[in-house]
Amino acid sequence: MKARVLVRLKPGILDVQGASVQRALQGLGFGEVQELRVGKVLDLELEGVSGDSARHRVEEMCARLLTNPVIEDYTVEMLG
């Protein structure tokens, strides 16, 4: 079974990397981009777990290592 974790900086936290990429896009003529924030995708392949318990395991991974709750939010998608 597969899971996908999307990690984003929390709203309100300055994303200097995103701001830099946004400026680069503006330089390329994409002036319509008003804000850009960079996040992370973590794709996991799981074995021997399924359903709610698999999701709980991934949530636990997020809490213990994959994300830093001080600065990041995340969502977990179970991809079957």
Add this chain to the structure above:
Amino acid sequence: MNFGVVVFPGTWSDCDFHYVIGEVLHQPVRYVWHRDSQLADFDCLILPGGFSYGDYLRAGAVAGRSPVVEALPEFVAKGGMVLGSCNGFQILCESKLLPGALMRNECLQYRCQSTFLRVENAETPFTRAMRPGQVLKMPISHGEGKFYADAETLRRLRDQKQIVFRYSSEDGRAVKDANPNGSLDNIAGLINEEGTVLGLMPHPERASENAMGGTDGLLIFHSLLGSLVEDGSFLKR
């Protein structure tokens, strides 16, 4: 006083700390591998700078869950002291031994330069040999040293005098121009509530001999040695 210098894959300041403690301060010191969790022989553990585990995922994230770091809460509870510099500070925040987080420098540049630090709290075991307001000169070398904490945490850090060092001008003003990385409130170093775990982005081990441009980094060790060797009876200047 027995020092241990923790080595992770990718640590780079371990030899410098080992040299300063052993050859400059003549204290017993040995390396501690990151898988080691037998820490009872030590009085003080150093988490040096570098790029532990390549700084993959986030700076200090993987090291922050290693066996040696998982053993630190018990080590500290039994009276041990922990000093984390640069990547060591990032590891301490990642492992929640210190609050907040260290993020990419606001300027986006890796900054390797000399900085001035104002001593905000000279009542800790790591700063007893300093004067409040004293300005120290120490180098930094990092790409992710911008301290961040939410407003409530920052208030608590201020109220409990946990902010130990702030980036300042040479004459001790904590102004924006003196802040090399966009750190919240010019924070360069923090201590935990109990005063047993200090994290700072600057490198005291690179400011410990005149040949290196200054010896202000030694004041941290002099503070520690005084406070521990004399069991709290360290005499302030």
